[in-house]
Amino acid sequence: MTTDCDVLIAGAGPAGAALALALSPLALRVCLADAAPDPTADTPDRRALALALGSQRILAGLDAWPALVPLATPISAIAVTQRGWPGVTRLDARTVREPALGYVVGDRALQRALLARLTDCPVQRLPAAVGAITPDGERLEVTLATANGSPQRLTTRLLVAADGSGSAVCRLAGLATQQRELPDSVLLAHLHTDRPHHGVAHERFADGRALALLPAPGACDYTLVWTLPHARAADLAALPPSIVAPMLQDVLGWRAGRVRRLDQMRCVPLREQWLTQATGTRLLAIGNAANTLHPIAAQGFNSGLRDVATVAELLAGARRADDDPGSDTLLAAYQRRREADWRRLRLATGWLPRLFENPAPPQAAARSLALAALDLCGPLKRHLMRRAMGLHGPQSPLQRGRWP
Ligand SMILES: Cc1cc2nc3c(=O)[nH]c(=O)nc-3n(C[C@H](O)[C@H](O)[C@H](O)COP(=O)(O)OP(=O)(O)OC[C@H]3O[C@@H](n4cnc5c(N)ncnc54)[C@H](O)[C@@H]3O)c2cc1C
Incomplete structure (x- = not known):
């Protein structure tokens, strides 16, 4: 039997689960497939995620934040220092008149909270891995590999690759990947x-x-x-x-x-890899499937949530206009709207480790001075802080708490 849907999300990690939640009020037929047997199982966190305040607002817009409040630790300030040298930059939430710079939560706790919120939503969960993709006119035909070995077929107007780093879905769709070797x-x-x-x-x-x-x-x-x-x-x-x-x-x-x-x-x-183009025929990639970043700037999932907010906003617009959710226009708009952020993050995670790699005294002294100077330069500091907090530039409706 073949199931039809409007949007198939491959991967119920934090990015895929957040997107499913964002699309659930849009009257679209949404399926969420994951290869792992039970991503909600009570497994320990693999890592702590520092969520920027902008990300916390997106999660609040999805009504997923209340369940996370008891598990989240607010970040009131960040002290940036260099061993053996004076000079400290203190980034304090009070400087930007916010309650916190962000929050720390466990990655599995976050995924569980998002999936728990989905239980009452009209999203079909499929315990299966996306195995093959065939374009078929106005749709994609997708073969899902289930645990019991019987393949299931599904057609969709849009496939979202949210299957993490080294995305198998993007590979199947023939999207080109670039990577930076990390030592x-x-x-x-x-x-x-x-x-x-x-x-x-x-x-x-x-x-x-x-x-x-x-x-x-x-x-x-x-x-x-x-x-x-x-x-x-x-x-x-x-x-x-x-x-x-x-x-x-x-x-x-x-x-x-x-x-x-x-x-x-x-x-x-560590590995860093990204797609040259994050869209293909009736397909787009979000989260780690689109960009896997060095964690130095703690921006990986924060960027993934901005992907989610952008896709959700574009699909809400398409739904209102009764447009095709997998149209070339929508895919091009997604690539255009996310490209600058992705490029900026890749640049930053590329030069940040190099900036601090030379321990020679002249370079270390210059860095120490730069940290102290940044600490004294209020406007520059506030600008950089708001950027890192995901509060710079136009805010998505999800971030502004106006959803759908
Ligand atoms: C050490 C470290 C520290 C980090 N710290 C931070 C931080 O502080 N802040 C921050 O924002 N980010 C941080 N990150 C990045 C962050 O962890 C990732 O960006 C985020 O977890 C990615 O989520 P995702 O949903 O895109 O992918 P994943 O969590 O990898 O989820 C992918 C899902 O897809 C499923 N899947 C795989 N193949 C298929 C298939 N064929 N079909 C269907 N499903 C499939 C998998 O089972 C999985 O559930 C850090 C990363 C590292 C390594």
Whole structure:
């Protein structure tokens, strides 16, 4: 039997689930397929996500935020420092007169909250992987591989690839991918110190690499995201935490207090890849399927949510005008509206690690001065902060809480 729908979303990760939720009030027939047996299963978080305030507003627009409030830690400020040099830039939510710069939530907790909100919505969930795609006039014919081995066929007017990094769906559709080789992995861990964080996150540059501490739910708890060369990250992850803790303290200094406990250490290799063109025949890509970024700027999912807000707004417009949801006009508008943001993020995640990689004293002194100068330059600081918070430029209806 063949099912017909208007929009098939391949991938129920945070990006795909958020899009399904955004489309649910639009009177479109929406299907959400995921290859994983049960993405809502109570699995531990793979990572903590720093959500910009603009992203929190999109999640509030989707009515998914109330369930996340008890799980989210507000970021009241970020202290940016460089080991061995004075000069600190403090980015404080009060500077931009906002309640927080953003919030930290676990990725699985976020996905679960979004999927739980979907249970009462007219979205058909399919436990299946998109296997083959064939254009068929005004539709795409899609073959889904189910766990019991019997393939299911479905036709759709628009296919959204939300199947994450190295998207199989984009590969099947023949979309060209580019990638940047990265010499780094990240060491992720949970950290407990002897000083309450009061919501302050730390970004520290040392030995040409970046280290981030994100405030976690406990008053003195943090999530550590430490960028290191591949071999070094793997070596540290294999050592007992009691040996790594003093090394970490040495790099971190004392701003966050004394490291009392370090656990849940694991090493994740980094990759950066993106689509040359994020659209194909009746297909567009969102989230990591379109752009997988270096986590240094904590912008991966934030950018994915802006993809979601743009697709939702374009499809709402098409629905009002009774237009085809997979039309070339809509696909071209999506590419046009997202391209500048994607390019800017790729540029930033490309030069940020390089900016701090040279530890020689003249370069380190210049950076130290630049951090101190930025701290004194109010208007520039406010501009950069609003940009990083996703509040720069026109806000989508979802962000403004006017949805649908
Ligand atoms: C160390 C680290 C730290 C990070 N920190 C931050 C941060 O602080 N802030 C931030 O904004 N971002 C951060 N990111 C990025 C963020 O994690 C990703 O952008 C986000 O998780 C991507 O979500 P997604 O839904 O696009 O993809 P995914 O979460 O990968 O979901 C893809 C889904 O597609 C399904 N799937 C796969 N193949 C198929 C198929 N053929 N058919 C159907 N379904 C399929 C999978 O089962 C999965 O459920 C970080 C990334 C890393 C590595």
